[in-house]
Amino acid sequence: MIAPLIELEPIETGPIDLSPYDWLLLTSITAARELRRRAEGEPRRVAAIGQATAEAWGGEVDLVPAVSTQEGFLAELPRQAGRVLFAGAEDARRLLADELGAEFVALYRTRTVRPEEPLQGDLVVLASASAAQAYGELELSIPAVSIGPETTAAAEEAGARVVQEARTHDLDGLVEAVLAASA
Secondary structure (H helix, E strand, O other), X not given: OOOOOEEEEEOOOOOEEOOOOOEEEEOOHHHHHHHHHHEEOOOOEEEEXXXXXXXXXXXXXXXXXXXXXXXXXXXXXXXXXXXXXXXXEOOXXXXXXXXXXOEEEEEEEEEEOOOOOOOOOOOEEEOOHHHHHHHHHHOOOOOEEEOOHHHHHHXXXXXXXXXXXXXXXXXXXXXXXXXXXXX
C-alpha cells in the first residue's frame, strides 16, 4: 500500500539570482528542481546532499558529501566558504545557515495529508522528518524504517517505533534497511 503522508507546495519567490554566491547548498531533490526553475545566473560552486539531489539540479555539482546529512556538508565544506545560499523547505533545519552564516531561501513547504483509508501493513517507510511527524500523528503501531538520523529522531519524538535506519541516507540505503527489517 502506498499512502503519502505529506504533500509539497512550492513557495513562489520569483527569480533568484545565484551569481553572487560562492556556494549553493541543496538538501533535497525538490529544492534542486525548484531552484533550477527559478535560477538566474550561476553560483561559483554547488553542493548537494546525495547523488539524486545532484542529478535533480541538472547542472555541474562540485561537492556531494560522503554522508548525506547537514553534518556531512559541514564536515566537507570549507569553513571560509564565502557567501553561501542554502535553499530548501520552509521548515528545514537551519544548521547549515547557522554554522556557515548562509542566507536561506524557502522554496517549498510540506503539508500533512491524511490517508483516506486506514493504513495497513507490516512496515512503514519514512523518507523525511515531515513524513515521520505526520505518521506519528496517526498513532499507529506499524513499525517504521527511517532514511536517516533526523527522520528517526522525528519519528521517535512523535511516538513511532523505528526498527531500522538506513546506513546511507539515500534510496539504496532505504531499500537495504527495508530488506533488513523484513528479514
